[in-house]
Amino acid sequence: MTGTTGTADIEPPRAARPARRIASQAAFETRMILRNGEQLMVTVLLPAMLLVGLVVTSVVDLDTGGASRVDFVTPGVLALAVMSCAFTSQAIATAFDRRNGVLRLLSTTPLGRGGLLAAKIVGVLAVEAVQVTVLAGTALALGWRPAAAGVPLALVALLLGTAAFTALAMLVAGTLRAEGVLAVANILLVLLTVGGGVLTPPDQLPGVLAHVAGLLPSGALGEAMRGAFLDGAVPWSAVVVLVVWTAVLGWAAARFFRWH
């Protein structure tokens, strides 16, 4: 290749390195979410209030199966935190960025569409790190004693749940109007929290929900987190449910996401 006149050999790269672009975008998105009062409310404050409320008061009657209230409640609250961050918060942020043309503008920069998606995933994980720090810290202060062997398993469950709910967020944000996403993302979070098997095991739910909730990503994530922290083992059925939801929702998001 000596003596070539091709400009590609001598021109310096114009784009920043991919890792730098993605890190920069992820930090940017994380800042935006943590700076937004409503987003902070739904991702950190709400789960923290639920955690404290359910542990220190007995307003809600819980069948903890012999475990302490804090050991029983904390895994479910962490699952809820994942849902609020990966789904509700991300769906709303993406929907408004889509409406305002932010997704299109950034996809014309060296970041590109792939980089944008990668940055969103990193950004979600960064916010989750903040959530887990706050919630686990609070739970430990309230006397939480998780099964040590369950920590790596819970991390895997958290990643699987994040994948499924981020895919759902992208599907909703990429197909509905921003105002619609605002409503759907919040209502779905409430419905899944109340009847989706997140905070309470699916088999404790009334009627048909007892059979259905375990098949929902919310129920599967809740079961996986409880399994990891209470028993040091994650039920296979929960893993399968989360993987299937991720595949289906990921396919649908890739197929139906509209940039305009």
Place this chain on the structure above:
Amino acid sequence: MPPSPAAVEIRGLTKTYDGRAIVDGLDLTARRGEVTAVLGPNGAGKTTTVECCEGLRTPDGGTVRVLGLDPVVDSALVRERVGVMLQDGGLPTSVRALEMLRHVSTMYADPRDVAELADRLGLTSFARTTVRRLSGGQRQRLALATALVGRPELVFLDEPSAGLDPQSRHAVWELVRELRETGVSIVITTHLMDEAESLADHVVIVDHGRVIAEGAPATLLASDSSTLTFTARPALEAVSLAAALGAGVEETSPGSYTVTGAVTPATVSILARWCADRGVLVHRLSTGRRTLEDLFLDLTGRSLR
């Protein structure tokens, strides 16, 4: 060394939405180092065409080459060399103005100096204001800055002076001229005639997804060298006047008339006599070369859509 490819080369571009052809066999060449204005009424297909160049839309048919590259296949190579200003801005609302510009600059290895660019475009006075609180003109300037921060070789500006006051518009024009001086190729979409006329080396007039006229502004206007317009009382007999003048006469709005054709000193004399014979007082009469606006309206029609 082979000659470097055109900034933009489009052949037979088609793009259809819901069975309706928005772009319908469009050919367009934007040369390197020039300002090319894509002029057309709303809905003519300007934005869709530019979005195909930016890789934001995939053409249904035809070929698009940007700096010799396919914007879909060679997306990464195009993105680092092209700057884009979208019509709707594309700025997140909760971010501060300068923070956004600084953030976009991190996508490039050797971006322009953010402070210098901000100063140049007058962003400094609202640097810490969130995008949500910016005026339309301030947003436009910020969007323009983000398009330029990566030192692009080619810039797409979609309606850059929409919503700008005259001062801001001239600031934008001056910057576009300055970019051109430094060898940057610029493709600008606009429906503002004066913008196209004063900025562009090459004007492409688009309507119904096709190019209906193109050339240097002077060349486009040379084919009809002059026009005569006058105002008088409404509802003159245009047919009779046209016959007397041997030229076309149209009442463009009540009491305003345009004479098209070769305008000579005799034309003015005949017009004056024809009016005098009918007791009609001419309030105002002017002759002059046609503006791009006249040409544009003649080509695209005067009815609203």
